Amino acid sequence: MRLKKRSDYKRVYRCGVARKRAYFSFHIFQREGPARLGIVIQRRWGTAVKRNRMKRVIRETFRRNSELFTGMDIIVRPHEVCQGCEAEEVKRLLIKEFREAAGTEVKNEQGKSLSD
RNA sequence: GGAGAGGGCUAGGUGGUCGCGGAGGGAGACCCUUUCGAGGGUUCCUCUGAGGAAAGUCCGGACUCCACAGGGCAGGCCACUGGGGAAAUCCCAGCGGGGGUGACCUCGGGAAAGUGCCACAGAGAAUAGACCGCCGAUGGCUCCGCGGAUAUUUCCCGCGGGCACAGGUGACGGUGAAACGGUGGUGUAAGAGACCACCAGCGGCCUGGGCGACCAGGCCGGCUCGGUAAACCCUGGCCGGAGCAAGGCCAAGUAGAAAGGCAUCUGAGGGCUGCCCGUCCGAGCCUUUGGGUAGGCCGCGCAGAUGAAUGACCCCCCAGGACAGAAUCCGGCUUACAGGCCCUCUCCCUUA
RNA sequence: GGGAGCGUGGCGCAGUCGGUUAGCGCACUGGGUUGUGGUCCCAGGGGUCGCGGGUUCGAGUCCCGUCGCUCCUC
Numbered sequence: 199m200r201l202k203k204r205s206d207y208k209r210v211y212r213c214g215v216a217r218k219r220a221y222f223s224f225h226i227f228q229r230e231g232p233a234r235l236g237i238v239i240q241r242r243w244g245t246a247v248k249r250n251r252m253k254r255v256i257r258e259t260f261r262r263n264s265e266l267f268t269g270m271d272i273i274v275r276p277h278e279v280c281q282g283c284e285a286e287e288v289k290r291l292l293i294k295e296f297r298e299a300a301g302t303e304v305k306n307e308q309g310k311s312l313s314d
Numbered sequence: 315g316g317a318g319a320g321g322g323c324u325a326g327g328u329g330g331u332c333g334c335g336g337a338g339g340g341a342g343a344c345c346c347u348u349u350c351g352a353g354g355g356u357u358c359c360u361c362u363g364a365g366g367a368a369a370g371u372c373c374g375g376a377c378u379c380c381a382c383a384g385g386g387c388a389g390g391c392c393a394c395u396g397g398g399g400a401a402a403u404c405c406c407a408g409c410g411g412g413g414g415u416g417a418c419c420u421c422g423g424g425a426a427a428g429u430g431c432c433a434c435a436g437a438g439a440a441u442a443g444a445c446c447g448c449c450g451a452u453g454g455c456u457c458c459g460c461g462g463a464u465a466u467u468u469c470c471c472g473c474g475g476g477c478a479c480a481g482g483u484g485a486c487g488g489u490g491a492a493a494c495g496g497u498g499g500u501g502u503a504a505g506a507g508a509c510c511a512c513c514a515g516c517g518g519c520c521u522g523g524g525c526g527a528c529c530a531g532g533c534c535g536g537c538u539c540g541g542u543a544a545a546c547c548c549u550g551g552c553c554g555g556a557g558c559a560a561g562g563c564c565a566a567g568u569a570g571a572a573a574g575g576c577a578u579c580u581g582a583g584g585g586c587u588g589c590c591c592g593u594c595c596g597a598g599c600c601u602u603u604g605g606g607u608a609g610g611c612c613g614c615g616c617a618g619a620u621g622a623a624u625g626a627c628c629c630c631c632c633a634g635g636a637c638a639g640a641a642u643c644c645g646g647c648u649u650a651c652a653g654g655c656c657c658u659c660u661c662c663c664u665u666a
Numbered sequence: 667g668g669g670a671g672c673g674u675g676g677c678g679c680a681g682u683c684g685g686u687u688a689g690c691g692c693a694c695u696g697g698g699u700u701g702u703g704g705u706c707c708c709a710g711g712g713g714u715c716g717c718g719g720g721u722u723c724g725a726g727u728c729c730c731g732u733c734g735c736u737c738c739u740c
Contacts, residue, residue, distance in 0.1 A: 202621060204608080236621065244367095246639050254334090254625045262626090263334065285626065 199202035201271060210236070210271050217299035219290045221280050224299045225273040233258045235269035238275045252276055252288070259289045266296065 213229035237256055239249045
């Protein structure tokens with residue numbers, strides 16, 4: 199599933215946890231229900247073809263490994279260093295960095311601002 | 315065989331596994347909502363799913379709104395000819411100038427309606443001829459010499475020389491992007507289209523060809539006329555403005571918030587691109603601060619969404635596979651582009 | 667998606683009607699002043715005018731194409 203509404207994005211940005219890694223940035227929000235994904239790529243990142251390919255590879259990885267992401271809303275933002283990567287490389291780096299980012303501390307840090 | 319010119323086509327393909335957007339169908343199964351009619355989702359089947367440029371937004375339209383848009387000025391765009399086209403900075407064919415050995419490429423109203431500009435250099439930069447220079451035939455000189463008349467001189471006359479005072483003269487004058495037609499001759503005191511021959515260029519007339527731009531030939535004239543309109547401009551033609559974030563509907567919501575200004579029919583303000591006239595609407599309008607929402611549906615398509623769909627892996631073809639992703643839709647232009655294929659044509663070399 | 671605007675030394679900007687010295691401030695370098703540094707004074711270096719074509723004798727300026735950036739759009 200995908201994040202569709204502006205209010206969903208706002209909630210993830212305001213109440214979620216931000217993690218910045220070398221190749222991707224993550225915003226993670228713990229939530230009941232199936233996992234939902236949002237991808238943010240600026241226009242300056244590359245041409246429309248490059249942006250579309252990156253989004254497709256990220257969605258493919260999300261679909262293949264959906265058991266990793268259950269119970270959270272995630273916003274992924276690729277950095278400019280990802281532009282030269284092959285698809286297999288993007289997959290490997292995305293899973294690796296997400297496992298680093300989504301440690302156990304996510305649940306602990308989140309709870310207080312959930313009242314919004 | 316090599317070099318090149320013009321035009322067209324294609325844009326990896328075939329077969330599998332997993333996955334995505336949309337439309338239609340279902341007799342079944344599951345979940346959610348329910349006003350118990352039904353609606354939505356998942357699953358199953360079928361069909362369909364990016365480009366020649368989708369791009370840049372450079373032109374032109376369709377479409378939508380602005381209270382159907384009148385006149386003048388200003389403004390913008392276009393410009394050889396004939397067709398095509400809804401129109402266009404579009405296409406096809408042709409004409410003329412320039413470039414190329416050639417196939418071909420490129421440019422296109424008017425400089426003789428007027429204005430402006432042409433820096434530096436140069437004598438001179440736009441139709442008036444100045445300066446230096448040349449000549450000084452013809453005049454001029456209280457210049458010099460010789461000769462004639464006279465005994466001699468002045469004076470007078472003639473010849474030769476000088477002066478450069480009148481005057482004559484034009485393109486010779488380090489330049490410059492551009493210099494007042496070019497070459498040769500006649501001619502003259504010196505020269506010059508002053509005259510002659512050829513050539514270049516301009517204008518007018520006539521004849522013939524072509525729908526036309528224009529071309530070919532002949533005659534005549536003045537004897538020569540710079541460049542720039544992607545400077546102002548002139549001539550002819552076209553143009554109301556904004557743009558799908560146009561525009562319409564529904565829902566939610568501040569809030570009928572505060573301050574200042576101008577008005578309430580002798581009329582603020584607004585629309586008709588800017589200004590004026592004219593005309594129409596007209597009781598509220600404008601600016602600033604503060605605040606609210608930035609859901610959904612139509613517009614919207616024989617691909618078609620509204621956080622926005624095409625990807626990953628494997629096999630074969632020896633290997634490689636570019637530029638690049640629809641967002642209202644069409645017709646063009648321009649720009650980017652790996653490799654491959656086809657057609658037509660030109661030049662050079664070799665062989666027959 | 668649509669509509670406007672801007673690119674000039676390292677930075678921020680001028681550059682008129684197209685004319686030939688591309689200029690100003692800060693910054694940089696050298697020298698002077700001072701016991702030293704700052705301030706101040708003098709001198710100097712540094713420019714593909716975003717890029718590519720075109721018009722013109724001549725383009726930062728005019729025209730066309732292209733690249734990059736910024737702003738507006740209930």
